[in-house]
Amino acid sequence: MRPVSGNGKFSAELVKRVEALWERYPDRKAALLPALHLIQKERDGWLSDETIRDAAELFDVPDMHIKGIVGFYDMFHGQPVGRHVVRLCKTLSCKLRGADELRAHVREKYGVLNGETTADGRFTFKCFECLGHCEVAPMMLVDEEKHTELTTDKLDAVLEALA
């Protein structure tokens, strides 16, 4: 999409959405978290130093402020990610129902450790702390879809279906 407003670095659609977010708060800075989610989506799922500079300019805050936020929150990625982000819960309820086995399976079958991306660029795996689906453990979030009561077979089936 052609950049038209804002600081000219983002699509017009995104700028419109950020401007609508600004209306919700007495201080624009408060829209940073929701806006960074949108920006991350528009920029291939991660927030590079260049993207951070662009966002800082749009919000009129220092680059370092946004860099600090990106480093603090687990859902923002300071490094490139695969086409899909797989978040595997590792906390107690999931662990008691097989999360460790799932992690071992991911390491063996997909050849990646926590935080790494598969060689074909399809998946980035991240171990997450409690994802709040303890009653249907173990679980993973793949992008914005949840998959519960996982087994290694089920995990493979979900991932195989994704390009």
Add this chain to the structure above:
Amino acid sequence: MSKIQEHRVMLKYADDPEQATLAGYRHNGGYKALEKALESMTPDQVTEEVLASGLRGRGGAGFPTGRKWQFVPETDKPKYLAVNADESEPGTCKDRQIMELDPHQMLEGSLLCCYAIGAETAYIYIRGEYPHSIKATERAIEEAREAGLVGKNILGTDFSCDVWVHPGAGAYICGEETALLTSLEGNRGYPRIKPPFPAVEGLWRCPTIVNNVESLACVVHIINNGAEWFKGLGCEGSTGTRLFCVSGHIARPGVYELECGKFTLRELLEDFCGGTGTGRPIKGVMPGGSSFQVLTPDELDCTFDSDSVQKAGSSLGSGAIMVFDDSVSAVEVALNIAEFYSHESCGQCTPCREGSDWVRKLVARFCRGEAREGDIELLMDVTDRMDGTTICALAEALVWPVQSYVRKFRSEFEAGITRRAAEHEFGGFSKPVESVP
């Protein structure tokens, strides 16, 4: 058949697929409480009713909700409600049920709170890892806005209130109320020193009430049915019904709406939930999330209510009950907990930042069977020094469970000391799959 029965008030219509829509919610009596309050009650009367009901916050700390609302000062400054939907305490998955299945209930409770405290803006801070809750809540707000239930002159009265969803981005600490506010303002989620309490100085230094999703859902039913009715449910100190999340080694995991004070913790787990379901006996129970002490099988005969569980040496916390059987190493469970808190420490306070990392490494050493003589004492000493020396309660949320594991499963820790490892069932039991970076 178990003598324990669910008593569904908040989850009454959770199985009705229409309940998440405005039409469905209204069909089942939704927004009647808001109508009642706006037509026939003053804001103070709403607060009085909530106070009289004995409702205690469901986010973990159990503070009386009506009392909290009374702390909001008379002032010309704007006032805010921040709904705590950050649900990240290990084992907790109850607010999610309300948001995904019945989001209007949370919205109606939020509007009632705003009316009571005189707020014209509410932000619902939902953890970023709950995309389904975020979407369901946003949809509910849009529908309500179109129907004149959110925005200017609600139901034709002079009460106006805007409500917005604010997504978090993955940080447990943002569930702590002051961290939630700092995060909402567009920063790293750093807790603030209290006082001032948020009710006096919160968002943009204005009075702000922070309430858990379930607490607000309760308010709807208190206004509909009255404080006396609410007090007639549960028991003294734990009035009303509460949502409990049962997970781990349990035959019937799930989220159950229960009245406290009617049965024991053992009856709940062994009778109602069918025991571990693994054919093995219970070894440990975390009755209120991972931030409180573990209970052993001989400690489960306490009545199931906040005060009794507290007397037994733990807490019902956020209503998350995690159970494990005797196939599990207690040291390994303690390591999982230590990893959680060391990952989630915001890093502001030295005892918490350094201490949580140290605790994690120490417990991992026991887990690998590589601990040294004196490491148990070291672990207790490090954790003692974290207790009560930090800005927020996250440090204690690590100290209390870890110390309880050392005290109650000491022989397993001793078995993690190198030279003794070979002699114990759980000695060197596990190699952590991969340590968390």
